[in-house]
Structure formats: C-alpha cells, structure tokens
Amino acid sequence: MASPNRFEHIGFDDFRRFAQDESMSKYERIGFPDSYRQGFEGAIFEDICAKLSNLKKTSRTVVDIGPGCSDLPKMLIDLCASNEHALTLIDSQEMLDLLDNAPFIDKLPAMYPQCPEWVAAQAGKVDVILCYSVLHYVFVDVSFFRFLDVSLSLLAPGGQMLIGDIPNISKRKRFFASETGTQFHKDYMNTDEPPNVEFNRIEHDQIDDAVVMSLIQRARAQGFDAYVLPQNEALPMANRREDILIVRP
Ligand SMILES: C[S@@+](CC[C@H](N)C(=O)[O-])C[C@H]1O[C@@H](n2cnc3c(N)ncnc32)[C@H](O)[C@@H]1O
Numbered sequence: 001m002a003s004p005n006r007f008e009h010i011g012f013d014d015f016r017r018f019a020q021d022e023s024m025s026k027y028e029r030i031g032f033p034d035s036y037r038q039g040f041e042g043a044i045f046e047d048i049c050a051k052l053s054n055l056k057k058t059s060r061t062v063v064d065i066g067p068g069c070s071d072l073p074k075m076l077i078d079l080c081a082s083n084e085h086a087l088t089l090i091d092s093q094e095m096l097d098l099l100d101n102a103p104f105i106d107k108l109p110a111m112y113p114q115c116p117e118w119v120a121a122q123a124g125k126v127d128v129i130l131c132y133s134v135l136h137y138v139f140v141d142v143s144f145f146r147f148l149d150v151s152l153s154l155l156a157p158g159g160q161m162l163i164g165d166i167p168n169i170s171k172r173k174r175f176f177a178s179e180t181g182t183q184f185h186k187d188y189m190n191t192d193e194p195p196n197v198e199f200n201r202i203e204h205d206q207i208d209d210a211v212v213m214s215l216i217q218r219a220r221a222q223g224f225d226a227y228v229l230p231q232n233e234a235l236p237m238a239n240r241r242e243d244i245l246i247v248r249p
Contacts, residue, residue: 010031010137012092012111012137015030015068015092015095015137016092016093016094016095018030019092019097019098020094026069026070026071027070029068029070029098030068030133031133035236037070040235043232043235044072045072045076047235048130048132048162049079050232051164051229051243051245052128052162054127054128054158054159054160055079055083055085055128057083057127058085059084060083060085060086060128061086061088061122061126061127061128061156062087062088062126062127062128062129063088064076064088064129064130064131064132065090065091066091066132066133066134067090067091068091068095068133069099073099074100077102077105080105084104085104085128087104087106088105088106088107088122089105090108090112092109096109111142112138112147112150113151119153123153124154124155125154125156126155126159127155127156127160128160128161129151129154129159129161129162130164131163132162133164133165134163135147135163136167139205139211140205144211148218149218152219152222152224152246152248155248156248158248158249159248161246162243162244163215163243163244164231164244165231165243166212166241166242166243167207167237167240168207168209169203169208170209171241171242172240173198175239176195177197180239181195182194215244223248224247224249225246225249226245226247227244227245228244229242229243229245230243231243
C-alpha cells in the first residue's frame with residue numbers, strides 16, 4: 001500500500017507553524033507534497049463549483065472553513081469578487097495572513113467551531129459553506145458532531161455545505177484490495193509486491209465508512225438532505241477520497 005505521507009497526524013498548531021515556514025511550498029504549508037496539488041487545483045475548484053451550485057448565483061454569503069494558502073482559496077476569492085458574494089475565511093491568523101484582503105472578505109482567526117459569537121451572529125444566514133480537505137483534522141482536534149451541528153445551524157434555506165476531500169480509510173482499503181488498486185500500488189511504489197490491506201480492524205484517528213455514514217445520518221436527522229458524492233476521477237486522490245454535500249431544503 002502507498003506509504004502514509006509525512007504530513008499525516010498533523011493538527012491546527014502544526015499548520016500555524018507551516019504557514020510561517022518560508023522554506024515550504026504553498027502546497028507543503030497546507031500539508032500536501034507538491035505532486036498532490038500542483039497542476040490539479042483548477043480541476044479541484046471546478047469539481048467544488050459543480051457541487052456548490054449556489055456559488056454560481058450572485059450576492060450570497062459564503063464561508064470557507066480552513067482555506068489554507070494555496071491557489072484554491074485564491075480561486076474562491078476571485079469567484080466571490082466576480083459574483084459579488086460576501087466571503088468569510090476561517091483559519092489560523094498565520095494562515096489568513098497569507099491570503100489577500102478585500103472589502104468583501106472577512107477573516108476570522110479561529111479554530112472552528114470555537115467561535116461562538118460569530119456562529120450566533122451568522123445562524124441561518126449562510127448560503128455556502130466550503131470545508132475542503134479539513135475534516136480529518138477536525139476529527140482529531142475537536143468534536144466532529146459539534147462541528148457538523150454548528151455548521152448546519154449556519155445554513156440559510158437552500159444553503160449548501162460541502163465537506164470535501166474526505167480521506168475515507170474504508171474507501172482506501174476497498175481500492176487497494178481491488179485489481180485496479182493493486183496495479184496502482186505496484187506502479188506508484190515501483191514494486192511487484194501487492195499492497196497490504198487489513199479489513200476488520202479499527203484505525204484510530206482515521207475517518208472510515210462509519211464516520212462518513214454517521215455524518216450523513218446526523219444531518220438528515222436534523223432535517224437536511226445529505227449525500228456522499230464521488231470526486232471527479234481526474235482529481236489526484238479520487239480513488240481514496242470522497243465528498244459530503246449537505247443541503248438545507
Ligand atoms: C489540508 S489544509 C486544506 C486547505 C484548503 N481547504 C485546501 O483544500 O486547499 C487544512 C487547513 O485547515 C485549517 N484547519 C484545520 N483545522 C481547522 C479548524 N478546526 N478550524 C479552522 N481551520 C482549520 C488548517 O490551518 C489548514 O489551513
């Protein structure tokens with residue numbers, strides 16, 4: 001199986017440090033080797049926009065939880081400028097300092113959802129929440145059900161939340177147990193050895209099918225529609241990651 005990359009098991013405070021480390025690339029600062037993001041972020045943003053259809057409308061309220069500092073938040077900022085959306089970016093101060101300022105952008109330095117005053121003020125007003133490649137950090141750092149419940153309380157009628165790029169260890173195992181995944185592993189690792197896949201084993205601090213399905217059920221139990229969606233197969237981790245889209249009817 002492809003070896004875990006050196007950025008696994010990092011948390012909010014590590015990202016603060018990365019943000020200030022000028023020896024790291026913009027992709028390394030958000031926890032990715034360059035090869036996972038360089039040249040792919042246009043396609044990633046297209047996939048996000050296809051799912052968050054409210055972004056195509058005008059004058060909406062948009063929130064990005066954990067925007068990081070690569071080109072993805074810059075694309076979102078440009079789209080919000082064009083479509084006259086109000087945009088709130090929530091991340092560490094150090095990460096937010098790496099992103100542009102503009103009158104339509106509100107920067108909230110916080111480890112979400114630990115920003116109760118802002119949450120209370122925004123309840124029921126948000127049309128789009130993007131949280132891309134962040135859930136696996138939230139899952140370890142804070143209560144992920146609280147993260148979900150607080151986020152849903154923000155959504156306006158018709159509001160959409162994309163919890164994107166979720167590394168689901170169950171999906172990863174299914175892939176590496178398949179013929180396609182075995183060949184992928186052999187090519188990627190330049191080996192004749194098949195990947196080592198262990199089913200029926202709890203993987204601590206990893207998101208699995210149980211976590212993904214529990215988020216779907218908990219959102220639905222609160223009156224929201226919730227779906228597990230695949231990523232465009234052109235995306236670099238589409239074979240082991242997936243997205244959750246939640247919509248307030
Ligand atoms: C892997 S990066 C993803 C960045 C961006 N969303 C992307 O996909 O390019 C994770 C980002 O989430 C931020 N983050 C992690 N936990 C967070 C939390 N609880 N609240 C706000 N930001 C968080 C980190 O500081 C980092 O900028």
